[in-house]
Amino acid sequence: MRVGIFSSRCEVLDWQMRVLGEFNRTACMDVSFSAFPDMKSLLRGMTEAPFDVLLFDTERLESAQEDLLRVRQTQPYCLLALLCDSEKHAVMGYSVQAAAYWVLPMDETVYLSSFAELLRRIPYQLEHFLPVKINGVWSRIEVSALAYLESAGHTLIFHMTDGREFRMTANFRDYRHQLDSSSSLLRCHKSFVVNLSCVREWQMDSFLLMDGTSINISRPYWQIARSTYAQFVTTTPQKRMPAQPLREDDEEEAVQ
Numbered sequence: 001m002r003v004g005i006f007s008s009r010c011e012v013l014d015w016q017m018r019v020l021g022e023f024n025r026t027a028c029m030d031v032s033f034s035a036f037p038d039m040k041s042l043l044r045g046m047t048e049a050p051f052d053v054l055l056f057d058t059e060r061l062e063s064a065q066e067d068l069l070r071v072r073q074t075q076p077y078c079l080l081a082l083l084c085d086s087e088k089h090a091v092m093g094y095s096v097q098a099a100a101y102w103v104l105p106m107d108e109t110v111y112l113s114s115f116a117e118l119l120r121r122i123p124y125q126l127e128h129f130l131p132v133k134i135n136g137v138w139s140r141i142e143v144s145a146l147a148y149l150e151s152a153g154h155t156l157i158f159h160m161t162d163g164r165e166f167r168m169t170a171n172f173r174d175y176r177h178q179l180d181s182s183s184s185l186l187r188c189h190k191s192f193v194v195n196l197s198c199v200r201e202w203q204m205d206s207f208l209l210m211d212g213t214s215i216n217i218s219r220p221y222w223q224i225a226r227s228t229y230a231q232f233v234t235t236t237p238q239k240r241m242p243a244q245p246l247r248e249d250d251e252e253e254a255v256q
Helices: 010-026 039-048 064-074 090-095 108-119 122-128 172-181 219-235 248-255
Strands: 002-006 032-036 053-057 079-084 100-103 129-134 137-142 146-152 155-160 165-169 185-189 192-195 199-202 206-209 214-216
Touching: 002 010, 002 039, 010 032, 010 053, 010 108, 032 039, 039 064, 053 064, 053 108, 064 079, 064 090, 064 137, 079 108, 100 108, 122 129, 122 172, 129 165, 129 172, 146 172, 155 172, 172 185, 172 192, 185 214, 185 219, 192 214, 199 219
Parallel strands: 002 032, 002 053, 053 079, 079 100
Antiparallel strands: 129 137, 146 155, 146 192, 155 165, 185 192, 199 206, 206 214
């Protein structure tokens, strides 16, 4: 889980890093914090990898709204919390779809409680969406619209259920949290992650998808693939196959 902290006020940035550092040492969570004192470093950090949460101090920024719009253009879907010394930027928070608005100074306990509330929303994001960089901008795709992931060298290929493909420079390690959190995404080969919701049937050494694609299951992943698939089909309502058009004689039988 990746959290960005932006503030042009050194004292506010240092205070947050100290408080959240204590949180990270005591919480049983894998959270990384990155601090940014200016917009240039923040935008560079956001371009390199997506944030799950961004804590953004608006107090000393005359161009706060413009800068926040740039943040949203770079990463439209990260959970955004605005910090300020008054409520003067509250309306701006609505315009950039901020998830929270915090007025400083805050008691450390209140701050941590508010931060923990943001983190509670992350599992839903990890379960249902995958971040993907398209044309230099971080976006996200719905897991339900993904058929399978393919690793080809240093490139990940997102094969969608509608036939589209998205490519980006990444590997499966970059999606470790999403893969661990999803109940439907399963790595079954060094080069493949399959969406079990799109599987038509198990064929011992491969998964047959709804569109006819066959995804190999390699020996190191066979046992975990078998048990995970068995659990998935017994606990998840099965997706119905698309209805087939009726033949003329079928139509007559249906009318009768």
